Amino acid sequence: MPPNLTPPSKLNDRSVRENFKTINSLISIIEPISKQDLRTIEFRSNICIPYPLETVAAGFPSPAQDYTEKKIDLNEHLIHNPIATFMLKVNSLSMKNAGIEIGDEILIDRSLEAEHGDVVLALINNEFTVKRFMQVKVSTGIYDIWLKAENPDFPDIHPHSEEQIMIWGVVTCILKKLK
Numbered sequence: 001m002p003p004n005l006t007p008p009s010k011l012n013d014r015s016v017r018e019n020f021k022t023i024n025s026l027i028s029i030i031e032p033i034s035k036q037d038l039r040t041i042e043f044r045s046n047i048c049i050p051y052p053l054e055t056v057a058a059g060f061p062s063p064a065q066d067y068t069e070k071k072i073d074l075n076e077h078l079i080h081n082p083i084a085t086f087m088l089k090v091n092s093l094s095m096k097n098a099g100i101e102i103g104d105e106i107l108i109d110r111s112l113e114a115e116h117g118d119v120v121l122a123l124i125n126n127e128f129t130v131k132r133f134m135q136v137k138v139s140t141g142i143y144d145i146w147l148k149a150e151n152p153d154f155p156d157i158h159p160h161s162e163e164q165i166m167i168w169g170v171v172t173c174i175l176k177k178l179k
Contacts, residue, residue, distance in 0.1 A: 078173050084111035085172070088121065088130075095119065095130055098150035104176050106130065108169035119171040122147055125163055130171065131156075 079085045090104045098119060100106065106121075114120045114133040122129055124147070131147035134156075138144045147157040147165070159165050 078107060079109075080172070081109055081111045084169070085109050086169075087175075090130065092130070092154075093151055094154040095132075095150045098132065099176075100130065100150070100171075100174055101176075104174055106171045106175070107173040109172045110169040112170040112172070114167045114170055120147075121168040121171065122157075123166040123168055124157060124159065128168070129157070133167065 075082070085107055087105050087107055090100055090106060091102055093102060095101075100119070108121045112118075116133065116135045118133045119130065120133045122131060122133075129147065131149055134144075134146050134148050136144050145165070146159070149156055157165075
């Protein structure tokens, strides 16, 4: 953890505010992400939307499925740990083959530990990046760790011994506006 940040396991409302102050001060020195791209998640709405009983194919919808049985709250549905979750707007095409494109918003949960294959927000050499976390055991107890781009036009990041990589959180959701 960087200095002055509370570990996810010890977060409370006050430490979340303090963490975001620290994050915002870091963001002011990091060029790729502007302050308006990082937003906290606020639970002000009690709006629930209808949730159909059946799934739908991406083809032609069935007119017989005109009813719904329950409603869901998108906050509860998409965010599993509100205290440790924040949103970022993406400004790169390095993950386009994973369905993450410029203008998409991603939810990041800092309380989750990154596992092999997870899409993560990482801080490397004082720059934020979104990449796939790769971890492969190469010999007894030693792991090769790198960050994989999901676009052949962008290189994977294989850290050197002098580079510092910090996983800031795991991407849990991509929000993509179609209109």
